[in-house]
Amino acid sequence: MHFDFLFQHIFELTITGLALGAIYALVALGYTMVYGILQLINFAHSEVFMFGTFAFAWVFVFIHGTTSASQGLGSTIGLLILALVAAMLTSAAVALLIERVAYRPLLKKDAPKLIALISAIGASFTLSELMGVRDKVAAWFGLEDNLSNYVSNARDIYANPVTINPKGLFTIGDYTVTDVDLVVIGAALAMMLALDIFVRRTRFGRGIRAVAQDPESALLMGVNSTRIIQITFLIGGLMAGAAAALYMLKIGTTRQNAGFILGVKAFTAAVLGGIGNLRGALLGGLLLGVVENWGSAVFGTQWKDVVAFVLLVLILLVRPSGLLGEALGKARA
Amino acid sequence: MLLEVEGLCVNYGHIEAIRNISFGVAEGEVTTLIGANGAGKTTTLKTISGLRKVREGKIVFDGKDITRLAPYDRVKLGISQSPEGRGCFPGMTVRENLDMGAYVRTDRKTPAYREDVERVFQLFPRLEERVNQTAGTMSGGEQQMLAIGRALMARPRLVLLDEPSMGLAPRLIQQIFTIISEINQQGTTVLLVEQNAAQALRRAHQAHVLETGEIVRSGTGEELSGDPSVRAAYLGGDV
Structure with missing residues (x-):
């Protein structure tokens, strides 16, 4: 154990942990919102995130080609915004597709939740594998040469050709905070603030809360619950797309199975904070990111995931409904 | 009919x-x-x-x-309904619950809308006192008033x-029925x-x-x- 290492690098570990946690939190929102209205874990949400990471990289490939380059955040700002929008739209489209194909037909027939869960797992595998055979798909259409920059070696790691060089801005303790750290944390918090305002202040936001708190009463108020479910998936997708963009900004590479571990972590964050609770997802995500970073400093990086899940188990032992969670059937969303 | x-x-x-x-x-x-x-x-x-x-x-x-x-x-x-068991949204305040009652209305910012809120408060003064309280923390009688008031917000x-009247104290039952007649009048x-x-x-x-x-x-x-x-x-x- 290396507690001395932890204390020496406490600022660095905390800030990079917050950046990672902010990404977890954005993805966790999708899990928690869908759970809030459907009492269902959307296991395909990890693929919503994964498609966003590819969309982000593809924008760079499209504009830049595949020759690697290394640039600062400032000089690529326009491209970054474009790629962020592409990632958000792609993820939102995938989320809507999942709702339409894997959920709505089952919900219409009042299928048991377990069936919908299996359907979601199926959708998750399908989407992930589809990304893994995208070279074959392109070949069917005879496009493998035209699209080779996007589809070749479909099962390998796919990198954004432009590496973003973080620039140090100011120093806390002995860690120099970079512009990338700030953008990741700031953008994630801004997205979450916007979502919080949307849910609290707008008509559709109220509709989402109403369906979460009492679906039958919501129908009696004239809420179109099919539309509300759609909007919830849409928002979850937009948030996961933003998370994907921030992830690519920080990590730079993705893969057809990149959603899996991140999805499990985000789901953990959602449960940790109290599933169904938006602020809980934020708290759970940030806490998980920081504790994971501290834990890997103390026990070694290999122990990172062990630390994360031990934390989950410990908190659930003390508070089975999560940090900000309330008993089911009480206030949600 | x-x-x-x-x-x-x-x-x-x-x-x-x-x-x-x-x-x-x-x-x-x-x-x-x-x-x-x-x-x-x-x-x-x-x-x-x-x-x-x-x-x-x-x-x-x-x-x-x-x-x-x-x-x-x-x-x-x-057609609006105050359901069995009240069905108030437990995590929303009284005002938010009333707003939910008017979910299908498009005149949220108009005087007509404020008048309707006033009318509900006249029928149930208790709701005005509790306007910022969350419904889940209110008594059964208060929730019943809220459920009826909320149903009226749709201008049905x-x-x-x-x-x-389910689960209410006898004095409150009398009051609720008087108000139902008033709503009808x-x-x-x-x-x-x-x-x-x-x-x-x-x-x-x-x-x-x-x-x-x-x-x-x-x-x-x-x-x-x-x-x-x-x-x-x-x-x-x-x-």
């Missing part, structure tokens, strides 16, 4: 919850359905609101067949009230479902008795109050 129910049959799985019931609700009146637990009263209201599928028969509102209409379209046409032509048609038959019959213009999914007796509130078999079954014998 503002609302006409014709030969309605509704199933829960293979169990017939409602069998071939027909009745009408005249505009401007209070109509009540009374009957024991499990007679099908709540199912009837849920079906009128579109929450239960109709197996046979039809529902006509203001001359329009609404049997297959989505629940939210029925609210837009002017027909309001369906499911067991508004202000021009809203009321369809009231009650186990408290004495009170319901006193307030109702028309009344129907439901037994195991069928209407077994109909008449004016006065007629049924005087009917020996109704008295024996629902009014505690010769009171």
Whole structure:
């Protein structure tokens, strides 16, 4: 154990942990919102995130080609915004597709939740594998040469050709905070603030809360619950797309199975904070990111995931409904 | 008739919850359905609101067949409901709950809307005192007031009230029924479902008795109050 290492690098570990946690939190929102209205874990949400990471990289490939380059955040700002929008739209489209194909037909027939869960797992595998055979798909259409920059070696790691060089801005303790750290944390918090305002202040936001708190009463108020479910998936997708963009900004590479571990972590964050609770997802995500970073400093990086899940188990032992969670059937969303 | 129910049959799985019931609700009146637990009263209201599928028969509102209409379209046409067990949104404040009642309205920022909120507060001054309190923390009586007030916020032509007196203290029951009459006098048609038959019959213009999914007796509130078999079954014998 290396507690001395932890204390020496406490600022660095905390800030990079917050950046990672902010990404977890954005993805966790999708899990928690869908759970809030459907009492269902959307296991395909990890693929919503994964498609966003590819969309982000593809924008760079499209504009830049595949020759690697290394640039600062400032000089690529326009491209970054474009790629962020592409990632958000792609993820939102995938989320809507999942709702339409894997959920709505089952919900219409009042299928048991377990069936919908299996359907979601199926959708998750399908989407992930589809990304893994995208070279074959392109070949069917005879496009493998035209699209080779996007589809070749479909099962390998796919990198954004432009590496973003973080620039140090100011120093806390002995860690120099970079512009990338700030953008990741700031953008994630801004997205979450916007979502919080949307849910609290707008008509559709109220509709989402109403369906979460009492679906039958919501129908009696004239809420179109099919539309509300759609909007919830849409928002979850937009948030996961933003998370994907921030992830690519920080990590730079993705893969057809990149959603899996991140999805499990985000789901953990959602449960940790109290599933169904938006602020809980934020708290759970940030806490998980920081504790994971501290834990890997103390026990070694290999122990990172062990630390994360031990934390989950410990908190659930003390508070089975999560940090900000309330008993089911009480206030949600 | 503002609302006409014709030969309605509704199933829960293979169990017939409602069998071939027909009745009408005249505009401007209070109509009540009374009957024991499990007679099908709540199912009837849920079906009128579109929450239960109709197996046979039809529902006509203001001359329009609404049997297959989505629940939210029925609210837009002017049917709102205060459900059994109140169904307040527990995590929302009183004001947010009232806003939810007006979900289908587009005039949220207008004086007309504020007037409607005022009207609810006049009927239930307690709600104004608790305007920023979350519904989940309020007493049963207060939640009942909120549920009725919320149903009125849709500016309904027909309001369906499911067991508004359930679980309330006797003094409060009296008050709730007085307010129901007041709502009716202000021009809203009321369809009231009650186990408290004495009170319901006193307030109702028309009344129907439901037994195991069928209407077994109909008449004016006065007629049924005087009917020996109704008295024996629902009014505690010769009171």
